[in-house]
Amino acid sequence: MAGFLLCFCLLLTYMSDYTVELSSNSHQLQTNRFYAAMDKFDWKRKQMVKYQLRNRGIKDKRVLAAMSKVPRHEFVDSSLRDLAYSDSPLPIGHNQTISQPYIVAYMTEAGEISPSDKVLEIGTGCGYQAAVLGEMAKEVYSMEIIPQLAIKARRTLTRLSYQNIQVKTGDGYQGWAENAPYDAIIVTAAPESIPKPLIEQLAINGKMVIPVGKRDQEIFVLTKTHNGMLSEKTIPVRFVPMRTKSLQ
Numbered sequence: 085m086a087g088f089l090l091c092f093c094l095l096l097t098y099m100s101d102y103t104v105e106l107s108s109n110s111h112q113l114q115t116n117r118f119y120a121a122m123d124k125f126d127w128k129r130k131q132m133v134k135y136q137l138r139n140r141g142i143k144d145k146r147v148l149a150a151m152s153k154v155p156r157h158e159f160v161d162s163s164l165r166d167l168a169y170s171d172s173p174l175p176i177g178h179n180q181t182i183s184q185p186y187i188v189a190y191m192t193e194a195g196e197i198s199p200s201d202k203v204l205e206i207g208t209g210c211g212y213q214a215a216v217l218g219e220m221a222k223e224v225y226s227m228e229i230i231p232q233l234a235i236k237a238r239r240t241l242t243r244l245s246y247q248n249i250q251v252k253t254g255d256g257y258q259g260w261a262e263n264a265p266y267d268a269i270i271v272t273a274a275p276e277s278i279p280k281p282l283i284e285q286l287a288i289n290g291k292m293v294i295p296v297g298k299r300d301q302e303i304f305v306l307t308k309t310h311n312g313m314l315s316e317k318t319i320p321v322r323f324v325p326m327r328t329k330s331l332q
């Protein structure tokens with residue numbers, strides 16, 4: 085009898101453990117479903133916008149909305165996806181980099197982009213900045229001097245259905261005269277001085293945002309007026325140098 089009772093108790097203990105196990109598995113299952121529904125990159129992107137942009141003073145609602153939407157992880161190599169929303173630039177091949185999120189936001193905000201604007205970007209790189217501009221402007225023209233990067237960026241932008249962005253391989257020093265004048269010009273490689281054709285291709289009241297300098301660079305925000313260019317020096321930065329054709 086005592087043996088029977090012992091067996092019965094052991095069986096009960098086993099069954100209660102089994103029940104707990106079962107219910108914790110189904111809880112786990114529900115939790116997993118919840119996290120699967122919330123894309124991990126959506127969450128990382130929200131954190132990026134909050135801590136790296138909003139908390140550091142980016143105020144333009146349209147910049148914040150665009151950067152909350154554009155999937156930055158789609159623009160980097162798959163091995164770097166988990167780092168796509170980190171607070172730093174990342175390599176994109178050919179010795180070039182995608183800029184740190186804050187710098188993209190800072191330059192875009194300084195460009196004062198409106199929904200009706202036509203924008204020129206110099207230095208397409210992986211196409212991320214172009215996509216942010218594409219969310220905010222009517223038309224975006226982007227130039228890249230390294231043909232392989234231009235092809236890859238075009239492919240990514242097409243895959244993500246950006247129909248208002250055109251990418252061409254060419255030397256940004258010359259600008260893209262056919263579609264000028266531009267309401268804003270954003271330059272994401274650093275020349276030692278401001279290229280004249282870009283000034284010519286800027287519309288009156290248009291803004292040019294451009295890093296200038298050799299090693300120690302600063303972002304200049306230029307406004308074209310009827311009486312000439314107004315220029316404001318802003319933050320120190322480190323961009324890749326703007327190349328000339330002769331270096332190709």
Ligand code: SAH
Pocket residue numbers: 176180181182183206207208209210211212213214227228229230233254255256257272273324325326327328
């Ligand atoms: N805006 C890019 C990052 C730019 S990195 C992004 O969102 O990914 C700078 C890019 O400028 C590089 O890809 C580099 O090849 C390009 N570049 C350098 N000199 C250039 C020139 N003269 N004309 C056009 N692109 C140039």
